[in-house]
Amino acid sequence: MSFKIASSPHHHNRRSTASLMQLVAIACIPGIAVQAVFFGYGVLVQLVLAIATAWLAEAMILSLRHKAIRPRLMDHSALVTAVLLAVAIPPFAPWWLIVIGTAFAIIMVKQLYGGLGHNLFNPAMAAYVMLLISFPVQMTQWLPPLPLQSVTISPLDAICTIFTQFSCGGFSLSQMQLSVDGITLATPLDTLRTDLAQGLTLTESWQSPVYLSFAGSGWLWVNLAYLAGGLFLLQQKVITWRIPVAVLASLFVLTMLSWLASPDAFASPLFHLFSGGTMLAAFFIATDPVSASTTDRGRLWYGALIGLLIYLIRSFGGYPDAVAFAVLLANMCVPLIDYYTRPRTYGHKAKGATK
């Protein structure tokens, strides 16, 4: 009779990396659904493309690295990367955009750094930035939200547009971008940027139909849906409160200060919180454990840094939304943040007190 020898502890809570990633993906569902409703079913097609590309790329690199494919594919980390990238790009962007982006995220940003747990940068955001710089036109072709759309877009239209750049009815993407009153509409953040650059005051810009509600029609609902998903993750203890709260708090405080100082030149804090990818960034992207800070205090600094960078780039930078840049820049600071925010070990004096 031989007995099994194992190292303590012999007990393990049944939460695995796979289940964590699965929960993250599940928490994205409300946001994706709202996005599909307001911006067309293109996002679903993008999702399918992204997930397929991610799995293929992951499996390929794993086999090249002589690693067991199944357990690592089943940890769902590639799935989450694919989902995050798919929801971040314009829903009717051409198919090759998402394929290139996802492959880049998995192969270059994740696997070449050593696979899950070893990448310095958030793969989805690094891919987003790569696409934004390489294909700026395709990356900014957002359709107006549903109430403003001039052309009704069916799910079949979505597929046609993504693969051929023309809907089944023969409309081009730029035609579809036209709103009911014939004006090409960009995202609210984009519009705001353009208007402010043209010397309009915020109140004047506010006349644009793109701001149907205080954060822009559609975008408010999308952000609320991601907020809900984020709260679900918090409740499930998949993420801790520190990073999202720090991101949102720093963004809120900074936009509040500048808005109070000059309400005509700066958008309101609520506009910033519920526009663009703010909630997605705060709850789903900045909380990616691999590329985020790992200490409690470090997470606060990390989140606050992302909030600051979003504010700076949105308000003073050259890009309308800033989540991807902000996250990548904060990723670079993580080792430094981690080093200087080590907690005081039990029985040791606080750092600085000893020296």
Place this chain on the structure above:
Amino acid sequence: MPSLFQQIQAGALWDFHGGVHPPTRKAVTSEKPIISMSLPERLYIPLRQHIGVAGQLLVEVGERVLKGQALTAADNSMTVPVHAPTSGMIIAITDHTSPHPSALPESVIVIEPDGLEEWREREPLNFATADTQTLLERIQDSGIAGMGGAGFPTHIKAGLHQPVDYLIINAVECEPYITADDALMQEAPTTIVKGIDILCKLLNPKAVLIGIEADKPIAAAGMRAACSQREHYYVREVPVKYPSGGEKQLIQLLTNKEVPAGRRPADIGIVMQNIGTAFAIAQAVLDDHPLISRIVTVTGETLQRPQNVQALIGTPVAALLDFCGYQVELEQKVIMGGPMMGFTLPDLAVPVVKTTNCILAPSHTELPNAGPELDCIRCSACADACPATLLPQQLLWYSKAKDHDKLKEYNLADCIECGACAYVCPSEIPLVQYYRIAKAEIREQQREALKAEQAKARFEARNARLEAEKQARLAKNQQLAAARQQSQQQNAGSNTVAAALERIKAKQQNATETAQRSHADIVAEREVKKQQARAYQAQQAAATHTDAESGAQSQSASQNLDATATDPRQAAVAAAIARAKARQQQHTTEPAQTAQSRASAPAVTDSQATQNHADKAPSQDDPRKAAVAAALARAKARKQQQGAEAEQNHAIENNAATAASREATADKAPSHDDPRKAAVAAALARAKARKQQQGAEAEQNSALDNNGEAAASSEAAADKAPSHDDPRKAAVAAALARAKARKQQQGAEAEQNSALDNNGEAAASSEAAADEAPSQDDPRKAAVAAALARAKARKQQAAADTRSASEHDENAQAELAKTKGDSA
């Protein structure tokens, strides 16, 4: 702001960082009564069941022991004895699988119970009147060591001289499954409180804090009731969280204090004792009942009757499991201790010891085996769970990289190995395992560093000593040389020959090439010279025979029958042959070795022809044979040397074997009367000795051993050889001694320490040879011996670095031998 003490009095509780909430699964056993187990067939009592050293064994196999009788002695402060758990016979004291994660065998006393339960005499103490020393001795003599898990000797913690503010009684029992303390508190709260009273008398604390986890309401109520008469005893129910029962964590929970890193709780005025220990103290003092049994929670889904068992120390786990209706599963895990910090047992013969609080036999569904280890995703769930506020994922990173400096920087040493990090890790990384390995490596490294430092100090001390000895020797040598010079000057007028010899000798000693010259050459040369002298005399007397070259051999063969023959013709023939040989020997540096041996072949056949005679007349004085033998021996030795060089590795491997065989040869050789054989043997011995030198250089350790053997064997040879009257044998013995001496010198260069001893031996053996040889009346023999002694002396002077003190004696011996030889 109320003081800490006031806050504690008011019932304040604090919290510690991290912690986890694994399912406790305590209800299976906590509500059942404690059951005493029947006597097992055998009891295996490990000699050491605590932190410290095992006591001296007091019993022997075959002895009958009484229940409670001490089996080992408490002979120092870090020792607690073990006792016989029941009366019975000691049937063995042997090695047995230890109740330790390593499962390494350790010494156990095996007792076969006789079922009589016959107690030794017991002397209960009245703790109110007994003094502190008596109580502490009783606690030590009763074998009490911390029963919570670590097994630290209790009398040390109870006998502290530091002032103690808080005595904390740890009844938290935070590990899942375990209910041994819970059950004890439910059944014997008053005894426990008496134990605490004794500890209070010893430590005199301001307050006693009894920490009980909140999931033990019955136990807590029982303890409260038992403590109601004592106003400075506080029962505190702490929230259910693992590892709140850890010493540091409980201190933080109850007093909001932290034990500084690397210090003990006593340094901040806190002493912690397990509740089971308090119970054991009460039993020991009040009943004189030593620690011979304990409560063990036997639980898990593969048991039909999970329960708390009162088990004797030494009960095999198998017996305990069987008692609880164990049904074995395939690939079963049996854990000693809880699921978080316990260790799996390799077999069930492991005995219950003083620190065993739980035996867990879970089913596969209950505690599934760990899944495959995946990559760390830096989720830092481990950091959130760590009660020591470490950063486990960073530690993992540095553990894998073996970056010990970083591990120290991240305070690996503060890890209490509670397993909370590994419990929460979503990638199922066995973090604790990595930390244990890293800790062991660091310990090993520190030990190595310490060892290296000690070795360096030793080496330096030894160098200093050797230098001092060398200086002393040099001074002594100079004195001796001065004295010798003086005496020589005094004798200069009377003994010019001696003075001339002295000069020659001095010249020889200075010559460096003498190292290459074989000593046998010198012997032969001397022989030749003497023969020449004799032949010249013979020629003067009767200068008639000039054709000696062809016929002399057969002639001498027949003439050799008469050992005492003084025929001048024979002498002349012998001289001629000797000259020829001497010439041959001068060509020894040429590579034509085989040719040389062929040249000497006639001589060989010749002497073979006379072998029978030679055997019959061992005292014969034929110098030719000796010379031939010497030549053969040299040839062989040279060949063997080459062979040895070619086959160094092989020689090293066979060192031991060669040494052994050489012993045999060396031992046997002198026992024959045939001088050639003796010479051959001597040559063999030399060759082997040379091989061994090489071996010794390559592998010092084995050479050390072999040196000893070689010394012994050649000593034996040297002892035997001179006991015969044959001077050649003496020469052989001397050759052996030389070979040995040479080898030992080389060995000495490799390993100076041993060389000192061995030189002494060599000197001793050659002394023996030198002593005996001159005692014969034959002047030639004396001369040979003298030559040997001189050669030796020269060699040893060359090895001045490793020369031993005994060398001076040897020099003196050589002098003595020489003068004797000269005068003879």
